[in-house]
Amino acid sequence: MSxxxxxxxxxxxxxxxxxxxxxxxxxxxNEPGGGFAxxxxxxxxxxxxxxxYGVEEARRLLYVSPQGLAGAGLLAAAGSGIPSLLxxxxxxxxxxxxxxxxxxxxxxxxxxxxxxxxxxxxxxGVTLSIVLNLAEEx
Amino acid sequence: xxxxxxxxxxLIPLVTAATSLVFWRxxxxxxxxxxxxxxxxxxxxxxxxxxVDAEGIQVMQAGAWExxxxxxxxxxxxxxxxxxxxxxxxxxIVYYSLWSMDRERESFCYYPLLQVLxxxxxxxxLTGDLFNLYVWFEVMLMASFVLLSLGGERPQLEGAIKYxxxxxxxxxVFLSAVGILYGIVGSLNMADLAVKLHGETEPVMAxxxxxxxxxxFGIKAxxxxxxxxxxxxxxxxxxxxxxxxxxxxxxxxxYALMRVFTLLFTQDVGFTHTVILVLSGFTxxxxxxxxxxxxxxxxxxxxxxxxxxxxxxxGLALFTPLALAGSVYYMVHVIIAKTNLFLISGVVHASExxxxxxxxxxxxxxxxxxxxxxMISALALAGIPPLSGFFAKYSLVAAGLDRGSYxxxxxxxxxxxxxxxSMTKIWAAAFWAPGPAEPAALGPxxxxxxxxxxxxxxxxxxxxxxxGVGAEYFIGLSLRASAQLLDPNQYIGAVLxxxxx
Amino acid sequence: MLPIVVNVVLGMLGxxxxxxxxxxxxxxxxxxxxxxxxxxxxxxxxMICVYAISTDQDVYLRDAIVLAVIAFLGTTAFxxxxxxxxxP
Numbered sequence: 157m158s159x160x161x162x163x164x165x166x167x168x169x170x171x172x173x174x175x176x177x178x179x180x181x182x183x184x185x186n187e188p189g190g191g192f193a194x195x196x197x198x199x200x201x202x203x204x205x206x207x208x209y210g211v212e213e214a215r216r217l218l219y220v221s222p223q224g225l226a227g228a229g230l231l232a233a234a235g236s237g238i239p240s241l242l243x244x245x246x247x248x249x250x251x252x253x254x255x256x257x258x259x260x261x262x263x264x265x266x267x268x269x270x271x272x273x274x275x276x277x278x279x280x281g282v283t284l285s286i287v288l289n290l291a292e293e294x
Numbered sequence: 295x296x297x298x299x300x301x302x303x304x305l306i307p308l309v310t311a312a313t314s315l316v317f318w319r320x321x322x323x324x325x326x327x328x329x330x331x332x333x334x335x336x337x338x339x340x341x342x343x344x345x346v347d348a349e350g351i352q353v354m355q356a357g358a359w360e361x362x363x364x365x366x367x368x369x370x371x372x373x374x375x376x377x378x379x380x381x382x383x384x385x386x387i388v389y390y391s392l393w394s395m396d397r398e399r400e401s402f403c404y405y406p407l408l409q410v411l412x413x414x415x416x417x418x419x420l421t422g423d424l425f426n427l428y429v430w431f432e433v434m435l436m437a438s439f440v441l442l443s444l445g446g447e448r449p450q451l452e453g454a455i456k457y458x459x460x461x462x463x464x465x466x467v468f469l470s471a472v473g474i475l476y477g478i479v480g481s482l483n484m485a486d487l488a489v490k491l492h493g494e495t496e497p498v499m500a501x502x503x504x505x506x507x508x509x510x511f512g513i514k515a516x517x518x519x520x521x522x523x524x525x526x527x528x529x530x531x532x533x534x535x536x537x538x539x540x541x542x543x544x545x546x547x548x549y550a551l552m553r554v555f556t557l558l559f560t561q562d563v564g565f566t567h568t569v570i571l572v573l574s575g576f577t578x579x580x581x582x583x584x585x586x587x588x589x590x591x592x593x594x595x596x597x598x599x600x601x602x603x604x605x606x607x608x609g610l611a612l613f614t615p616l617a618l619a620g621s622v623y624y625m626v627h628v629i630i631a632k633t634n635l636f637l638i639s640g641v642v643h644a645s646e647x648x649x650x651x652x653x654x655x656x657x658x659x660x661x662x663x664x665x666x667x668x669m670i671s672a673l674a675l676a677g678i679p680p681l682s683g684f685f686a687k688y689s690l691v692a693a694g695l696d697r698g699s700y701x702x703x704x705x706x707x708x709x710x711x712x713x714x715x716s717m718t719k720i721w722a723a724a725f726w727a728p729g730p731a732e733p734a735a736l737g738p739x740x741x742x743x744x745x746x747x748x749x750x751x752x753x754x755x756x757x758x759x760x761x762g763v764g765a766e767y768f769i770g771l772s773l774r775a776s777a778q779l780l781d782p783n784q785y786i787g788a789v790l791x792x793x794x795x
Numbered sequence: 796m797l798p799i800v801v802n803v804v805l806g807m808l809g810x811x812x813x814x815x816x817x818x819x820x821x822x823x824x825x826x827x828x829x830x831x832x833x834x835x836x837x838x839x840x841x842m843i844c845v846y847a848i849s850t851d852q853d854v855y856l857r858d859a860i861v862l863a864v865i866a867f868l869g870t871t872a873f874x875x876x877x878x879x880x881x882x883p
Binding site (some may be wrong): 162174176180183187188189193197198200203204206208 | 821857858860861862865867868871872875
Binding site (some may be wrong): 221230231234240247248250 | 297298300305309311312313314315316317318319354356357358359367403406586670
């Protein structure tokens with residue numbers, strides 16, 4: 157589709173949507189949101205780009221293949237259970253590390269975050285591989 | 295940490311699938327990952343089984359959330375046996391697929407999907423939480439749906455639609471039952487449920503729920519009268535896919551039935567298990583009669599799947615130690631024999647180019663080893679001594695006689711004869727009858743490919759013989775497994791801690 | 796004061812929703828229906844916002860944003876489809 161309005165709007169909306177998806181991902185620990193919702197929003201952002209600029213351009217913007225993204229996400233999610241094994245705790249036990257980051261204040265990083273990032277990537281990957289394949293088939 | 299082992303049967307396929315997805319462009323990497331993953335899974339499963347056999351029921355509370363609040367992974371002997379046999383079938387199928395799967399399907403994520411399927415199966419065997427069981431069923435259903443429709447040939451899609459519709463109905467019933475159960479009891483941990491369902495809940499309510507679970511798992515397990523989706527869909531996909539479906543998927547339904555009807559719903563055995571007994575009789579008979587009417591290699595075998603399910607739940611229905619041991623033993627036996635028969639039909643197709651019995655013939659002369667493997671598996675399925683099926687059927691029949699259920703014993707024996715009849719039909723038409731003078735032109739890869747496909751076939755046939763020859767050991771194992779199944783207190787104690795009893 | 800405003804606004808949005816549904820059902824062209832669908836989701840976004848105000852919970856605003864995004868995407872995809880000469 158070659159609508160100038162859509163293309164111009166997409167240039168601005170798309171990055172904001174990706175940013176919003178990351179916000180959803182990070183907010184998901186204590187509030188509604190999380191990897192799944194964030195991943196869907198990010199996938200929507202790339203789908204929008206695919207509608208405005210075509211599937212090829214969207215694939216280039218994504219840089220890695222959707223399948224690879226899904227695989228990496230699954231690996232990350234599975235890997236988030238491993239540290240707990242090393243500490244001798246049952247599988248998937250949440251481990252947290254709290255620390256001060258200059259300019260951010262106190263933040264906590266833990267394996268559940270890694271799990272959520274994995275879900276996020278996997279959802280983007282699976283959704284986009286479906287959407288882009290369907291769009292290409294036309 | 296001892297309980298590492300419990301997560302491995304789920305983690306290994308997951309990591310394998312993810313790795314192959316990352317390298318989705320390279321079919322060669324995917325093949326290598328699939329083989330390595332399958333071998334690792336088998337080793338992990340064997341280690342788990344050995345530990346369970348030595349030390350009793352193994353439990354892991356995921357995320358260190360104590361039961362009944364978190365998700366427990368539990369492996370009793372029955373689970374461990376099932377995981378092991380699933381892993382073994384996974385390895386056989388992966389190796390077989392290397393040679394029999396077409397390029398297009400291979401490059402379209404066939405191997406990762408197979409691993410996801412295995413993950414779902416192992417997860418269903420190991421979980422100790424009813425809702426988690428639902429999740430694993432869905433994982434399995436999703437992977438199997440894609441595997442079933444991969445390639446997108448028309449008959450395949452028709453079969454896939456029936457398959458997925460019926461399974462979604464089953465999932466809906468399952469989910470409703472889980473919801474009601476949670477509403478009444480307030481827990482979904484199976485051990486916790488077992489305590490509460492036998493204590494404070496009204497037996498009538500428990501029996502109603504039991505019937506809902508029977509319908510839900512009955513559809514998955516393809517018992518009478520809910521089996522019609524199975525013959526409609528199983529014979530359409532490539533043979534390696536059919537083989538793993540036939541070997542494992544319906545058996546997961548049977549596993550779930552055996553789990554809930556030994557652990558949760560034993561309030562009114564006189565009613566529930568009689569219903570199951572009647573259903574098992576009908577399942578056997580309709581399955582085998584359906585098979586007798588067919589004239590295509592794979593269709594005959596798919597109807598036999600249904601018939602064999604009848605035997606599996608017959609042991610559950612009789613509900614004695616010997617009968618349950620028979621079921622466990624039968625499960626392992628039928629998974630091996632059935633998978634192998636499908637693999638053999640694939641080799642026949644690779645060699646002759648058809649599944650139609652009318653067009654086959656003369657295989658006995660041209661492929662003696664294949665004929666031998668077929669004979670072993672077919673006779674094992676029919677229950678001829680000294681092969682595995684004989685001891686399986688013997689323990690079931692003996693248990694039936696002990697309990698005085700002569701009707702079901704008569705049905706089981708009659709169905710055995712009919713099974714033998716339809717195996718003879720395949721034997722006579724495909725192997726014995728004079729065949730076409732000119733052997734059909736071989737596909738790509740030719741003789742070498744067929745020899746490679748024979749490796750898992752030979753291994754599984756060997757396993758059938760070994761299970762018959764070493765029946766003493768295997769029956770002993772099954773008896774220990776059934777003793778655990780019939781004593782829910784062991785399971786409850788392992789999950790909730792001793793003081794819960 | 797606030798409850799009254801919320802109720803009035805919800806009533807107005809509800810009325811708009813009913814009218815839009817009529818448009819959705821009557822058509823007559825596909826483009827009309829697409830616009831009606833888009834409007835319905837916009838109205839839903841409005842309702843979520845009103846609800847967020849009345850309950851004083853800002854987390855609902857996230858849902859509104861996501862719904863708005865999905866609706867926009869859906870409408871764009873429909874427009875794309877119609878523009879390519881799909882069934883009118």
